[in-house]
Amino acid sequence: MSVDKDTVAHIAKLARLRMDPEKTEAMAGELSQILGWIEQLQEVDTEGVAPMTSVAQMKLPLREDEVTDGGYPDDVLRNAPESLQGFYVVPKVVE
Amino acid sequence: MTGELTRLTLAEARDALAKGDVTARELTEAHVSAMEAARDLNSFIVETPEKALETAEAADKRRANGEARPLEGLPLAIKDLFCTKDVQTTAGSRILGGFAPPYESTVTQKLWDDGALMLGKTNLDEFAMGSSNMTSYYGGVENPWKREGDNHKLVPGGSSGGSATAVAARLALGATGTDTGGSIRQPAAFTGITGMKPTYGRCSRWGIVAFASSLDQAGPMARSVRDCALLLRSMCGHDPKDSTSVDMPVPDFEAALTGDVRGLKVGIPKEYRVEGMSEEIDSLWQQGIDWLKAAGAEVRDISLPHTQYALPTYYIIAPAEASSNLARYDGVRYGQRGEGYDNLEQMYEATRGTGFGDEVKRRLLIGTYVLSAGYYDAYYNKARQVRSLIAQDFTKAYEEVDVILTPTAPSAAFAMGDKMDDPVAMYLNDVFTVPASLAGLPGISLPAGLSSDGLPLGLQLLGKPFDEETVLRSAGVLEEAAAFTAMPARLSE
Numbered sequence: 001m002s003v004d005k006d007t008v009a010h011i012a013k014l015a016r017l018r019m020d021p022e023k024t025e026a027m028a029g030e031l032s033q034i035l036g037w038i039e040q041l042q043e044v045d046t047e048g049v050a051p052m053t054s055v056a057q058m059k060l061p062l063r064e065d066e067v068t069d070g071g072y073p074d075d076v077l078r079n080a081p082e083s084l085q086g087f088y089v090v091p092k093v094v095e
Numbered sequence: 096m097t098g099e100l101t102r103l104t105l106a107e108a109r110d111a112l113a114k115g116d117v118t119a120r121e122l123t124e125a126h127v128s129a130m131e132a133a134r135d136l137n138s139f140i141v142e143t144p145e146k147a148l149e150t151a152e153a154a155d156k157r158r159a160n161g162e163a164r165p166l167e168g169l170p171l172a173i174k175d176l177f178c179t180k181d182v183q184t185t186a187g188s189r190i191l192g193g194f195a196p197p198y199e200s201t202v203t204q205k206l207w208d209d210g211a212l213m214l215g216k217t218n219l220d221e222f223a224m225g226s227s228n229m230t231s232y233y234g235g236v237e238n239p240w241k242r243e244g245d246n247h248k249l250v251p252g253g254s255s256g257g258s259a260t261a262v263a264a265r266l267a268l269g270a271t272g273t274d275t276g277g278s279i280r281q282p283a284a285f286t287g288i289t290g291m292k293p294t295y296g297r298c299s300r301w302g303i304v305a306f307a308s309s310l311d312q313a314g315p316m317a318r319s320v321r322d323c324a325l326l327l328r329s330m331c332g333h334d335p336k337d338s339t340s341v342d343m344p345v346p347d348f349e350a351a352l353t354g355d356v357r358g359l360k361v362g363i364p365k366e367y368r369v370e371g372m373s374e375e376i377d378s379l380w381q382q383g384i385d386w387l388k389a390a391g392a393e394v395r396d397i398s399l400p401h402t403q404y405a406l407p408t409y410y411i412i413a414p415a416e417a418s419s420n421l422a423r424y425d426g427v428r429y430g431q432r433g434e435g436y437d438n439l440e441q442m443y444e445a446t447r448g449t450g451f452g453d454e455v456k457r458r459l460l461i462g463t464y465v466l467s468a469g470y471y472d473a474y475y476n477k478a479r480q481v482r483s484l485i486a487q488d489f490t491k492a493y494e495e496v497d498v499i500l501t502p503t504a505p506s507a508a509f510a511m512g513d514k515m516d517d518p519v520a521m522y523l524n525d526v527f528t529v530p531a532s533l534a535g536l537p538g539i540s541l542p543a544g545l546s547s548d549g550l551p552l553g554l555q556l557l558g559k560p561f562d563e564e565t566v567l568r569s570a571g572v573l574e575e576a577a578a579f580t581a582m583p584a585r586l587s588e
Contacts, residue, residue, distance in 0.1 A: 008460065015418060015463040016425075016440070017456055018433070018448025030518055031460060037519050038407040038474070044481050051479030052486060055309055055535030056296040056560070060338050075197035079429035088427050091439045 002032035100125035101265040105169060105322035106349075108268055112158065112168055119158070119168025123151035123212065126170045130214055130266045136237045138251075138260040140175050141183050142215040150212040157210070166329055167210030172267035174258045175216035176223055177203045177313070178302040182213075186304040187221040187231040187254075190450025191430045200302025201334045202271065202313045209329040214267050217257030221452045222421065223278055223306045226524040228256025229515060230454040238286055238508050239264040239583035243549035249508040252282030252524070258316050259286040263583055269317035269326050273303060275310045276409050277504075277528025280540035283316055284503035284553025287542040287581065289570070290316040291323045294561045295535030296341040299334030307416035308339075310409075310532050320541060320570045324348035327563065343561065351564035352571040357391030359569060362496035366402035367527060369505060376502045376552060379544045383500055383554045386576035387569070395496055399488040404481050405530040406522060411465050411478035412533070417455075418462025424450060457518065486534040493559045498569050501527050503540040503553035527555060537563045539570045542579040551581065 003011075008028045012019045019027070073086050082089040100122055103111065111117045127144040147170060154168030178184050178196035185191045203213070220230040227250040228236040236256040238249040240263070251260045255272030259282035262270050272279035274292035283290030291314045298313040305311060315326035328349065333342040363384060368377070384394050426432035426446030433445030451459065465474035492499065505526055514521045531538045537560070540553040554573060558566035 003464070007464075011460050011463045011467065014467065015459050016422075016443040016447050017451070017459060018441075018444035019456075020448075023453075027457065027460065030457060031464070034410065034457075034461060034518055035464070038411055041404055041407050041411075041477050041481055042473075044401070044404055044477075044484065046477060046480035046484070049480040049483050051476050052482040053479070054339075055486075056294075056339060056341060058296070058339075058341060061335075061342075063335070072197075078197065079194050081426060081430070081432035090427055091436065091442050093439050 003028055003035065101129045103268070104319045105268040105317055105325060106319065108169055109166070109325070113163070119151040119154040120148065122168060123147050123170045126214055126267060133264050133266050136239065136260050136264060137234050138217055138236050138257040138264070138266065139172070139215040140185060140187070140218050140233050140257070143182060143213055147212050147214050154210060154212065164208070164210035166206065166325070169211050169268055170214050171206065171211050172215060172217045172258055172261040172270040173203055173213050174219055174255050174271050174273060176219060176273050176304045177271060178304070179203055179213065179216065182216065184216065184304070185233070186223070187219045187233060188451065188455070189232040189431060190424045190446070193431070194429050196302070198302060201299035201336060202303065202330045205332060206271070206329050211329070217255070217261055217270060219257055220254035221455050222304065222417070223254040223273055223275055224417070224454050224458055225253040226277070226281055226521055227514070228253040229511065230452055232452060235511050236260050237511070239585040240287060240508060240550055241584040245548070247510045250285065250511050252285035252504070252508065254278040255282050255290070255316060259283060259288060259290070262286070262288045262316050262318060264585060269315060269322055271313060271330070272316045273311055273313050274532065275306050275413060276532045277525040279314045279316060280528045280538055280553070280555060281504050281524055283540040284542070284551065285508040287551030287579065287583065288316060288318055289320055289323050289539065289541045290314065291327060291539040292532070292537065293327060293331060293563050294537045296339055297331045297561070297563070299332070299337040299340045301334055301336040305420040307413040308420060309416060310413060320539070320567055320574045321349060321352055323539065324352060324567050346564055348563060348567055351567045353568055354571060354575065356387060356569055356572045359392040359498065359565070360496040361387050361392050361394045361569070362397035362492050362499040363394060364397050364399045364402065364492070364499060364501060366399050367501045369526060372505050375546055376505065379552050379554065380500070380502050383543055383573060386573055387500065390572045390576065397492045397496060397499070399492060399530065401481065401484045401488050402530055405485055405533055406526055408478045408481045408485065409525070409529045409533060410461070410522060411474050412482065414458040414462035415466050415475050416462070418459045418466060421455070421459060426450070482533050485530055489534045489536060497559070497565055499557040501555045501557070503527060503555040507546045507550035507552055531557045536560060537566050539566050541570050541574055541577070543573065543577040544579070545581055
C-alpha cells in the first residue's frame with residue numbers, strides 16, 4: 001500500500017496536524033514504506049481468530065457512579081494556556 | 096568517598112544506610128554532584144537537587160527515630176513520562192512544555208511512600224516513541240559507553256534512554272522506566288544495566304503519560320537483579336484509579352532470588368535466530384544457555400511461530416492507540432498553544448503541528464490511517480487477530496517451559512544519528528522485545544557480555560503472566576554466572 005501527498009494531507013486533517021507542505025511529500029514516502037512493511041500481516045491466516053481486546057484475563061471492575069474527586073478549579077486550570085474566571089478560553093466558535 | 100558512594104548498588108546503599116555507615120544526605124549529595132558533573136550526557140531534563148537534599152535530611156531523621164521504610168533515603172531518577180506534582184513533566188515533547196501536574200503518578204507516589212527520593216526527571220524519546228532517545232524535543236542522550244578506540248557518541252537506546260544513562264553513568268542508584276515495546280529492556284541492554292518490564296497490570300498506569308494503553312507498563316532500571324526486585328516491589332500494587340491494574344498480592348521479589356534453578360525448564364525459541372543477527376549475539380545467547388544448564392536448568396527448543404509478525408502488528412496497534420491517546424493535546428487545557436490561527440480548528444492544527452516532532456507525527460498519521468473508514472478491518476482488526484495468535488504462541492510454549500531465554504536486542508548500541516532516515520530499520524531494534532509486550536508478559540534484560548568492540552550486550556528472560564519471581568530467580572543465576580563488571584568508558588578513564 002502506498003499513500004500519496006493528498007492522502008497524507010487528508011489524514012493530517014483528520015488528526016488535526018498542520019503539515020508543512022514541503023514535508024508532506026517526504027512523509028508520504030515514509031508512510032508508504034511503513035505501510036508496505038506492515039502489509040505482510042495479510043499473509044497470516046486469521047480465519048476465526050478473535051481479535052485481542054484485553055491483555056490480562058480480567059473483568060473490568062465496576063464502581064458506584066458517584067463523585068470521588070474534584071472541587072479544585074484553580075488546580076485544574078493552572079496549566080491552561082489561557083483561562084478566565086474559572087473557564088478555559090478558546091477562539092470564538094459561535095457567531 | 097563521593098565516587099565510591101555512587102558506585103554502590105541500591106541494595107548495598109540500603110544496607111550501608113541501615114548500618115549507619117553513610118547518611119541519606121551524604122548519599123544524595125554524592126549523586127547530585129555526579130548528576131551536575133554529567134550534564135553533557137543530557138540524561139536529565141529537570142534536576143531537583145534542593146528537594147532531593149531536603150527529603151534526604153527528612154529520611155535521616157526518620158531513620159534516627161527508628162521509622163525507616165524499605166527505600167528510605169535512596170536517590171532515584173524518574174523518567175519524564177511520570178507525572179510528578181509541581182515538577183515539570185514533558186514526555187520529551189515541546190507540546191507539554193511548562194506543564195507542572197497538580198498530582199503525582201501512582202508509581203512514583205508508591206516509591207516516595209516507601210522512602211525513596213527524586214534527583215530529577217530523565218530524558219526520553221518524545222512520548223516514549225523511539226529506540227534511540229533521538230526523538231526527544233530536549234535532544235538526544237549520550238550513552239556513557241564508547242566503542243574501544245572510537246570516540247563516536249553512541250545512543251543509550253530508548254525510549255527510557257535518560258534513565259538508562261543515569262543508572263549506567265552512576266548518576267542515580269536506580270530509575271523508573273516505561274516499556275511499551277521494549278523501552279526499558281533495549282536501553283538497559285545498550286547501557287549495560289538491568290531493566291525489568293513486569294506483567295501488564297502489575298504497575299498502575301495512572302499518572303503516566305499514555306502512549307499505547309494496552310501495552311504501556313512501568314518498571315525498574317538498576318545495576319543488579321536484586322535492585323530491580325527491590326524497586327519493583329515498591330512500584331507494584333493494585334490501584335483503583337487504573338481499571339487494568341490487577342488486584343493481586345505483591346510478592347517479596349527479593350526473596351525470590353534463591354540462586355536455585357535446578358529443574359527449571361528454559362525455552363529457546365528458534366524463531367529468534369533472525370536473519371542478519373551478529374555472530375557475537377548468537378554466541379552470547381549460547382553462553383547464556385550453557386550457564387543455565389550448568390546451574391541445573393533443563394533447556395528445550397520451542398517454537399513461537401508468529402514471531403516475525405510481532406513488529407508489524409505492534410506498528411499498527413501502538414500508533415492506533417497513540418492517535419487516540421494523543422488527541423488530548425489540543426492547546427486548551429495544558430501545555431503549549433500554537434500560533435497563527437483564526438478559529439478553533441486552526442488553533443488545534445497549529446498547536447499539534449508545531450508541538451509534536453516528526454516521529455510522533457509519523458505515528459499519529461499511521462494510527463489515524465489504520466483506524467480510518469475502509470482500513471479499520473484490513474489493518475487494525477487484522478493486527479488484533481494476529482496479536483491473539485502471538486499471545487497463544489506463548490501460552491502454548493509455557494505449557495512446556497517456565498521461562499524463555501533470548502537476546503535483548505539484535506545489535507549493541509549504535510552511533511547517534513544512525514538509522515534516523517529509515518524508520519523501519521529503527522523499529523527493528525525491538526524485534527526481540529515487542530512480542531512479549533503484545534502478550535503482556537514479564538521480561539528482564541541483564542548485561543551478559545561485551546561485543547568485540549567493548550560494548551555491553553544483554554540477554555532477555557521472559558516469564559509467565561504474573562510470574563516475575565521465576566524471571567528474577569533465573570536472572571539472578573545468569574547474573575552470577577556472567578559476572579559482568581565492565582565499566583563504561585567514561586567511568587574507567
